[in-house]
Every structure is written in C-alpha cells, then in structure tokens.
Amino acid sequence: MTRLILTPNLPDPDAAYARLLAAHEELDEAESAAFNARLVLILMNHLGDPELLDEALKAAKT
Amino acid sequence: MPDGDRYPLAHRLYPYARSADQDRDAGGPAHHPVIVVGGGPVGLALALDLGLRGTPTLVLDDAEGIGEGSRALCFSKRTLEIADRLGCGAPMVEKGVKWQVGKVFHDTDLLYEFDLLPEAGHKAPAFVNLPQPDAERFLVERIRTAISDGAPIEIRGRNRVTALETSQPARLQVETPDGPYALTADYVVACDGARSPVRKMLDLDFEGRVFEDNFLIADVRMKAEFPTERWFWFAPHFKSGDSALLHKQPDDVWRIDFQLGWDIDRKAELSEDRVRARVDAMLGEGVDYDLVWTSIYTFQCRRMRKFRHGPVLFAGDAAHQVSPFGARGANSGIQDADNLGWKLDLVVRGAAPDSLLDTYAEEREAAADENILASTRSTDFITPKSKASRMFRDATLALAARHPFARAMVNSGRLSMPSIYDSYLSMPDALPDGPPATRPGAPCPDAPLGDGFLLEKLGSKFTLLAIGCAAPETGLAVVACEPTPELTARYLGAAPSALYLIRPDQHVAARWPMADAATVAAAHSHACGATT
Known part of the structure; x- marks a missing residue:
C-alpha cells in the first residue's frame, strides 16, 4: 500500500517553495484563498487514492 | 374551501360519506x-398494493381529495416501474x-451536461415530470378500477385521526363532519406527511439538519422553445440569487426554482411584481x-430514528424528509410503500412472522440514510454555509469550465436511484461472476x-427467473428465458446461466448459477422472514 510521503520528496525544495510564493504575488487575500482552493482540488484529484487523502487531511490538521 | 380543510383542493375525489x-x-x-x-401518493400506492393482493385496507384522509400546487414533480424510473406493477404506470x-x-x-x-439513461432496453424512461396532483389522481382512478374488480380498498374523506393508542390492536379516534367515532386495527401505517399528526400524537422524534435557505417556486405557463431538459444555474446570469432550476411540466407549464437566501421578507418576495x-x-x-402557482419553501434533512413503533409503521415524508435536490422525496416514499406492501400482506395473512415488518424498517431506514446523505451533500454544494465551503464550491465551479475532474464534483443534485437492501432478507451472493x-x-x-419487458413478467409475487437453465419445481411462479445481450449484461455477467429468486417488490432475494428445489425453498422461506 502506498503511504503519504512526509519525508523530503522534492528535488529542490527551496525552488518549489519559491514558485508557490511567486504564484501568489500580486494576488490580494481573497484571490490567494481562491487560488489555494483551486490548487488543493487539483492536487487532491491527482492524488486519487482516498486513503492517501485521509492521511494528508490528518497530517494537515496537526 | 369548506371549514376544516387545510388547503384548497385540486380534485375532490373522495367526498365525505357516512360509514x-x-x-x-x-x-x-x-x-x-x-x-x-393519509391519502397522498405514498398512502394511495400502499393501499393499492395491499388491495390488489387481497388484504383489506382502509385509507383515512383529513381532506376530500388532492391539494393544489405542484409539489413533487420528478418521478423516477423506479417509481414508474412500481406504478407499472400496480397498473397505473401508463397514464403517468x-x-x-x-x-x-x-x-x-x-x-x-x-459547465457540463449529463444523460441519465444512456442504456436502451428499459420500458420506463429515466424520469417524467408530472405534477403531484396528477400522480395522485391516477392512483385514485386505478384504485377505483381495482375496487370495481373486487379489491378490498376503502378511502374515507374528511376522516381525521385525532388519537391513536399503540395497543394490540391499535385504537384510533376519528373526527368527521358527523362527529367522532372509534376504530381498531392490527396495523396502522402513517403516511400523513412531513408534519405527520400521527408522529406528534405518539410524541416521536424527528431529528436532523435544518438548512437556512429559502427557495421560491414559480410555475409559469408559456409557449417556450427551451428543450425538455433539466437546467440548473449556479450564480445565474439573470442575477436572481445563488442558483436557479428550470424544469418542463405537462401542458406548457414550466417549474422555476429560485434560491432566495435566508434573511428575506417572504410576503414581499411572493408579491406578483x-x-x-x-x-x-x-x-x-x-x-x-401566466403565473400558475408560487410558493416559498425551506427544507430539512431528517428522519425518525425508528420507522416502526409496535403496530404503527411510518412511511414517506412522515418518516423522513430530504431537500428537493435529487427528487428523493416522493420517489423514496413510493419505494417505502413498495417495500411494505407485500410484507404487510404476508403478515396479515399469517403467512409470515410479524418480525418481517422489522425488515421494512431496517431496509427503508438505510435507504433514508442514503437519501439524506446524497441530499445533504447536494445542499452543502448548492447553498454553502461557511466561508471555507463557499470558497471550495466556487473553486470547483471555476475549474469545472476547463477540467473534467471538477465537473464530477459539481453537485446540483444527485438524482434518485433505488437502494440496494443489504439486509437480513438478502441471501449471500452465490453467483460471484x-x-x-x-x-x-x-x-x-x-x-x-x-414482445414486452422483463419487469412486466416478474409481477407482484415471489418469482424464479431462470436464465439459460431450468427452474426447479417449487410451486413458485417461473419466468424462464434464454440469454439475450441485455439479460447477459444485466443478470449473467461472466456466468453461463443464473437462477434468481425475485421478491414481490422486484428486488433480488437470492441468486445462484443453478439451484435445486430445497435450496430455493430455503431461500424463499428466509426471504419471508423465517428466522431459523
């Protein structure tokens, strides 16, 4: 069974983080929130596996 | 309207007559x-089913006919199949x-469009839109025919139940224009609607979620070029609230639903202007x-914890309520009647134990949970109740215009599908393929x-359906047939043959590749509620 990866998994974490921030540049608070909501839905669909989603939801809660 | 009527009547069908x-x-x-x-669609369908089976049934209704207004509108394929079994599917x-x-x-x-019945080879259409008073009139007309053919059904108008004791037998007090009288009954079925007076008399719970939103129904008569489709708008371009719904009805009438929000002036919103x-x-x-009918409604998603209380059984809106999104109100009520009719008939005849009626409650409580879950999810999408839920709803709509995955999340009502009963009555599956x-x-x-359809042949009794094999001699009715492409796809799968035991409500009780008489007899007895 695939588990949610919670150890480093990005080839360049600093660059990925910077790209996330860059995507929010020039967005106001409401636009940022809407952007995040769309992003979560896209990533949730890509994840596909309901068990992985549950693990991700749990990891985000705590 | 006469004194004492709760609403104006569309059709006076069973005027008061002294009994x-x-x-x-x-x-x-x-x-x-x-x-x-209660002589609404659920009570009428149940009385018709019982009467056709020969069990004497008395319907008490506090009015003399059918109320005005369109109320329920979308009757599902499964409801039409049940109506067809009862002999009134064709006019509907x-x-x-x-x-x-x-x-x-x-x-x-x-954003997207859907087709509910892309599969051919079904007698009934996916849905028909038919105003509830018309559906009730067809049921009453069918009951009249059944009565003239000897079915023991009686409908008493202006007979209002005012008190009920859940003794054995149950005792009822009934109010009429000529004063009160008393009755006793082995079983009482409360089909008296969302505000069920019977439920209140017995002081029973009815819990769930109230949704803080108002919807305006406008039925308008016009010659219009809209196609015969269900159209739903989120954030409609005509700037009328958060959502709107358009449905075609018979006789050039269109049903429009406008979402109005919670804090509104109901009286002002109902003004013609x-x-x-x-x-x-x-x-x-x-x-x-022309404006034919307007009304503002709110709704709840809730159900009684138990649908059976001794000799009293609850069905339809009296037992459970959902939002209108998904056409799960009247349709699930008709399915309650479908589930209860044959069981009550067998129990009253002494052919099945009283505990068979517990399976009515078990099966239909689970169905109500399914309907409430689907309805609640639709409602949470259509009328988001928090900032976060609105944000995700709007994000889903924004993505749906471009990405198919998001269209699958857009929820404007998941339309009524019949439940599968994973209950005590259903035997383990012996046809794994x-x-x-x-x-x-x-x-x-x-x-x-x-030259017809399978469901017509299955009828209203326990039946063996033998596809590509012989049915054993058991005394049960038999429908034997060779595999056709539709039967193979729907009943055989990878199996070369199959024997199905079908319940009187046309649900599967058991299935095997083939079976001997003793196996079938044991399954039949189990499906009638035998506990050994």
Whole structure:
C-alpha cells in the first residue's frame, strides 16, 4: 500500500517553495484563498487514492 | 374551501360519506386489518398494493381529495416501474414529460451536461415530470378500477385521526363532519406527511439538519422553445440569487426554482411584481407567460430514528424528509410503500412472522440514510454555509469550465436511484461472476423480453427467473428465458446461466448459477422472514 510521503520528496525544495510564493504575488487575500482552493482540488484529484487523502487531511490538521 | 380543510383542493375525489362504522352502538369499534392514515401518493400506492393482493385496507384522509400546487414533480424510473406493477404506470408516462438530459450552467457558461439513461432496453424512461396532483389522481382512478374488480380498498374523506393508542390492536379516534367515532386495527401505517399528526400524537422524534435557505417556486405557463431538459444555474446570469432550476411540466407549464437566501421578507418576495421581475430577468424581455402557482419553501434533512413503533409503521415524508435536490422525496416514499406492501400482506395473512415488518424498517431506514446523505451533500454544494465551503464550491465551479475532474464534483443534485437492501432478507451472493448491480438486495433492472419487458413478467409475487437453465419445481411462479445481450449484461455477467429468486417488490432475494428445489425453498422461506 502506498503511504503519504512526509519525508523530503522534492528535488529542490527551496525552488518549489519559491514558485508557490511567486504564484501568489500580486494576488490580494481573497484571490490567494481562491487560488489555494483551486490548487488543493487539483492536487487532491491527482492524488486519487482516498486513503492517501485521509492521511494528508490528518497530517494537515496537526 | 369548506371549514376544516387545510388547503384548497385540486380534485375532490373522495367526498365525505357516512360509514356504517360510525353507527355501531354495541359490540365496540369496527376492526380493520390495516388502516393507512393519509391519502397522498405514498398512502394511495400502499393501499393499492395491499388491495390488489387481497388484504383489506382502509385509507383515512383529513381532506376530500388532492391539494393544489405542484409539489413533487420528478418521478423516477423506479417509481414508474412500481406504478407499472400496480397498473397505473401508463397514464403517468403518457401525461408526464419525459426527460433524461440535464445541463449545468455557471453564470452564462455551460459547465457540463449529463444523460441519465444512456442504456436502451428499459420500458420506463429515466424520469417524467408530472405534477403531484396528477400522480395522485391516477392512483385514485386505478384504485377505483381495482375496487370495481373486487379489491378490498376503502378511502374515507374528511376522516381525521385525532388519537391513536399503540395497543394490540391499535385504537384510533376519528373526527368527521358527523362527529367522532372509534376504530381498531392490527396495523396502522402513517403516511400523513412531513408534519405527520400521527408522529406528534405518539410524541416521536424527528431529528436532523435544518438548512437556512429559502427557495421560491414559480410555475409559469408559456409557449417556450427551451428543450425538455433539466437546467440548473449556479450564480445565474439573470442575477436572481445563488442558483436557479428550470424544469418542463405537462401542458406548457414550466417549474422555476429560485434560491432566495435566508434573511428575506417572504410576503414581499411572493408579491406578483417581485416574482415577475425574477421570471422576466430569467426569460428575457417580451416573453408572455401566466403565473400558475408560487410558493416559498425551506427544507430539512431528517428522519425518525425508528420507522416502526409496535403496530404503527411510518412511511414517506412522515418518516423522513430530504431537500428537493435529487427528487428523493416522493420517489423514496413510493419505494417505502413498495417495500411494505407485500410484507404487510404476508403478515396479515399469517403467512409470515410479524418480525418481517422489522425488515421494512431496517431496509427503508438505510435507504433514508442514503437519501439524506446524497441530499445533504447536494445542499452543502448548492447553498454553502461557511466561508471555507463557499470558497471550495466556487473553486470547483471555476475549474469545472476547463477540467473534467471538477465537473464530477459539481453537485446540483444527485438524482434518485433505488437502494440496494443489504439486509437480513438478502441471501449471500452465490453467483460471484454475476453483475454487482443485480446482487441480492438490488432492484431488478428491466430488459426487453419477448414482445414486452422483463419487469412486466416478474409481477407482484415471489418469482424464479431462470436464465439459460431450468427452474426447479417449487410451486413458485417461473419466468424462464434464454440469454439475450441485455439479460447477459444485466443478470449473467461472466456466468453461463443464473437462477434468481425475485421478491414481490422486484428486488433480488437470492441468486445462484443453478439451484435445486430445497435450496430455493430455503431461500424463499428466509426471504419471508423465517428466522431459523
């Protein structure tokens, strides 16, 4: 069974983080929130596996 | 309207007439095996089913006919199949507006469309739109025919139940224009609607979620060029609230639902000017129409914890309530009647133990949970109740215009599908290669057969359906047939043959590749509630 990866998994974490921030540049608070909501839905669909989603939801809660 | 009527009548169908039961001086109150309280679609369908099976059934209704207004509108394929079994499917399909395509819009953009019945080979259409008073009239007309053919059904208008004791037998007090009288019954079925007076008399719970939103229904008569489809708008371009819904009805009438929000002035919103302003904005300038009926409604998703309380059983809106999104109100109520009819008949005849009625509660409580879950999810999408839920809803709509995955999340109502009964009555599946959709507990899907359809041949009794094999001699009715492409797809799957035991409500009780008489007899006895 695939588990949610919670150890480093990005080839360049600093660059990925910077790209996330860059995507929010020039967005106001409401636009940022809407952007995040769309992003979560896209990533949730890509994840596909309901068990992985549950693990991700749990990891985000705590 | 006469004094005491709760609403104006569309059709006066069962005027009050004094009954001999009211003139019994000695010998105590008259006794009836089954009393149905409430002559709405659920009570009428149940009385018809029981009467056709020969079990005497008395319907008590506090009015003399059918109330005005369109109320329930979308009758599902499964309801039409049940109506067909009861002999009144044809007029419903003939009068109703058949539709199967739905379109969902966001503002002016078409997000997606769906087709509810892409599969051929079913007698009934996916849905018909038929105003509830018409459906009730067809049921009453069918009951009249059944009565003239000897079915022991009686409907008493202006007979209002005012007190009920859950003793054995149950005792009822009934109010009429000639004063009160008493009755007793082995079983009482409360089909008396969402505000169920019977439920209140017994002081029973009815809990769940109230949704803080108001919807305006406007039924308008016009000659219009809209196609016969269900159209739903989120954030409609005609700027009338958060959502709107358009449905075609018979006789050039269209049903429009406008979402109004929670803090509104109901009286002002119902004024003709305000209603017309909304309809004008939607239809565009210069469209000529008559307002037929308007109403504002709110809704709840809730159910009684138990549908059975001793000799009293609850069915339809009296037992459970959902939002209108998904057409799960009247349709699930008719399915309650379908589930209860044959069981009550067997129990009243002494052919099955009283505990068979517990399986009515078990199966239909689970079905109500399914309907409430689907309805609650739709409602959470259509009327988001928190900032976060609105944000995700709007994000889903924004993505749906471009990405198919998000269209699957857009929820404007998941339309009524019959439940599969994973209950005590359903035997373990002995046809593992068979299609999951026809496993024990499932409603039988229709298929063409000979010059007609399978469901017509299954009828209203326990039946063996033998496909590509011989049916053992058990005394049960048999429908034997060779595999056709539809039967193979719907009943065989990878299996070369199959024997199905079908319940009187046309749900699967058991299935095997083939079986001997003793196996079938044991399954039949189990499906009648035998506990050994």
